[in-house]
Amino acid sequence: MAKKPKLTHRQKRRVAANRKRRIQDTSQPEAERNTDNLQAGKVVGRFGKHADVEDLQGTVSRCHIRRTIDSVVCGDQVLFQAGDETGEGVSGVIEIVQDRHSVLTRPDFYDGVKPIAANIDQIIIVSAVLPSLSLNIIDRYLIACEDINITPVVVLNKVELLEPDERATVEQQLAIYNELGYQVYYASCKTREGIDEITALLNDKVSIFVGQSGVGKSSLINQILPDAEELVGAVSNNSGLGQHTTTAAKLLHLPTGGELIDSPGVREFGLWHIPVEQVTRGFIEFRDFLGGCKFRDCKHLNDPGCIIRQAVDEGKISPARFASYHKILASMQEGRPSHSGQT
Ligand SMILES: Nc1nc2c(ncn2[C@@H]2O[C@H](COP(=O)(O)OP(=O)(O)OP(=O)(O)O)[C@@H](O)[C@H]2O)c(=O)[nH]1
Ligand SMILES: [Mg+2]
Ligand SMILES: [Zn+2]
Incomplete structure (x- = not known):
């Protein structure tokens, strides 16, 4: 076996000096960076x-x-x-x-998880009756908000398009969110219903408007801030979907203090970047029951002794929200891109 060479005093000093230099070198970029003119x-x-x-x-x-x-x-x-x-x-x-106190992200099929906006205090989830109302998309955004601990507000826009009986049905559907403690607003950029109430929510906060393309995020922002002049695009007659008019996020100032961010609409709001347990916790009414199922790995579907399922049967959890939960879980299994980092 080769003997370890013995170093002379001089060599030891050289090694120590080199090591010291190496340590200094790695911290060099920070030290060298001139922050005076920033x-x-x-x-x-x-x-x-x-x-x-x-x-x-x-x-x-x-x-x-x-x-x-x-x-x-x-x-x-x-x-x-x-x-x-x-x-x-x-x-x-x-x-x-600088470090962010909050960041809203979404998974991009090709690019992995993408941040959308930073340092936000409030998320305004905009939905509409055209494109047709999707409670499942609202639930997806609520999960994302709960995951990052940001207060969400639900807005249903274009309500002037509803006949009185249709409106009653929609209000019944959305009542579940009120019951869960979320604020729900009905709005119309045509009649200005709800605009002043929504504007008042934005004071002194950084808020972001999110939601499907075509629901009227930019139109609402133009009502709230007439100088904003955000581009607005029609919903396609053929597909009934928005046409991705806003292509880049933009931050605008409110005269009363506070800021709002217009964001590009998405077709689907994927949740692959959020672990399943967090998706489950994102349904806030499930929280009281979590940990109470017979089996630790309960899927809360047909598993024996599932206390969540029991809560649905007893009317303590809305069947619509329960169905939405399973729809989200199923879509996470189907559509997850291979590089999302989740298994
Ligand atoms: N009837 C009716 N139409 C509205 C209302 N608000 C917006 N719209 C229309 O809805 C369409 C889409 O509005 P946008 O403001 O561009 O929607 P968006 O959510 O910003 O869409 P993206 O930028 O693509 O994400 C436009 O034709 C608007 O005129 C409303 O309250 N009532
Ligand atoms: Mg827009
Ligand atoms: Zn269960």
């Missing part, structure tokens, strides 16, 4: 490879994003170099993204 700002728009950053005086610069930065989204607090000209062209650089 300003604080907030991301108010995100387009392709660039982002619009607003400084503390309200001037907006279009910025490149340092390659080392993981992601930049609307609502991010950043440190940036404003560059020479402001307004025209891409002249600034975002150097540092």
